[in-house]
Amino acid sequence: AQKITQTQPGMFVQEKEAVTLDCTYDTSDQSYGLFWYKQPSSGEMIFLIYQGSYDEQNATEGRYSLNFQKARKSANLVISASQLGDSAMYFCAMRSPNTGNQFYFGTGTSLTVIP
């Protein structure tokens, strides 16, 4: 079974600072994808970044980067130069072909950016 763990229910970061949101996963599949989504108070799920299990380079998308450590089964999200608009819930998710490509979500981390 797939399992995603986010151990930080809430995080605070000073504006313009960097913050790391933790995510570990458990799977026996060789091929899988890891995702991070942002969910503001409106409820919309906003795709941030994707990392494939065979990707050797860490994924980056603007201020977002994914620190992928395959052996440790971790996929931490790093947000650089935090902005007030980054305050939201952040969900780590995993998907693999062996499970019908359905998403398994972590419990989420609530990020608050302090001015």
Add this chain to the structure above:
Amino acid sequence: GAVVSQHPSWVICKSGTSVKIECRSLDFQATTMFWYRQFPKQSLMLMATSNEGSKATYEQGVEKDKFLINHASLTLSTLTVTSAHPEDSSFYICSARTSGRTRQFFGPGTRLTVL
């Protein structure tokens, strides 16, 4: 990116009534659609997966007779909550993907309140 819409964005209904939620892919053909439920301050939980033209596959613990899913076309899936009760009050989110593509696109969600 691809756009997925949901209608209505919010609905309030009386206990015992049925509510239909629509999920539409606006600019791509959604061969597979997923329905999630999210309770306050919790993660998204997959309810069911539907492929166009076939019966939905429900996750364990989800009552298929209560949550009717129809995916009659490549751009529309509907979730009908039958005989709704207050415990069905939740945020319902759909996502969609097209054949051959692994990425899913999420709708903005529908907030259901059952009085």
